[in-house]
Amino acid sequence: MKDARTQPTPCPFCGYAIDAHAAVGHEQHMPEPGNISVCFRCAGVSKYTEQLSLDPMTEEELTLIKVEDPETYYYVQRIRDGIRKFFADEIIKKL
Numbered sequence: 001m002k003d004a005r006t007q008p009t010p011c012p013f014c015g016y017a018i019d020a021h022a023a024v025g026h027e028q029h030m031p032e033p034g035n036i037s038v039c040f041r042c043a044g045v046s047k048y049t050e051q052l053s054l055d056p057m058t059e060e061e062l063t064l065i066k067v068e069d070p071e072t073y074y075y076v077q078r079i080r081d082g083i084r085k086f087f088a089d090e091i092i093k094k095l
């Protein structure tokens with residue numbers, strides 16, 4: 001999977017400078033307003049604004065996606081689980 005590079009955009013949850021994006025389920029493209037982003041560092045879910053900054057998504061918004069677009073919700077949750085597992089494994093390696 002190739003990723004797209006953009007100007008660093010801070011994650012609204014942890015401040016991590018997000019500058020790489022990988023698309024899921026379709027061909028790679030640059031982020032567009034309305035696209036969903038999952039932070040690699042904290043697994044926070046955000047949405048791109050018209051200015052391509054990131055707005056945090058609320059649990060209510062995620063619940064709406066779960067109802068209206070279950071496939072997207074499934075991918076978001078799989079990505080979040082993968083990120084959490086990656087960091088959990090990294091912690092275990094250091095013990």
Ligand SMILES: [Zn+2]
Pocket residue numbers: 011012013014015016039040041042043044
């Ligand atoms: Zn983050």
